[in-house]
Amino acid sequence: MKVLMRFNKEDNKFVDMQNVTQEYIYKYQDVEELEEKDGYYTSLEYDEKTKKAIRKYVEMKKTKEEILEEKLKTMQEQMEQTNKAIEDLILQNT
16 A cells, blocks of 8 residues: 655645555646736646646636626617717708
């Protein structure tokens, strides 16, 4: 039976352990932190090309309500522009 034990690097204090059936190689890498960004969350992934871990932004899927709100806002803006154009035409013709 094999056991993997982890110890704190700074003071070598025991952290935890678990039974293992296979040995692995462990590597440490510093990864750039990303700032919070509205509408996105960050994901940690392994890039096969560079053989490194990378953090990237992933867009959150919008709810049906958010999609409908955006469409409604767009329609309202278009109606305001149309009304303004009609008012301008009326003023030019008078």
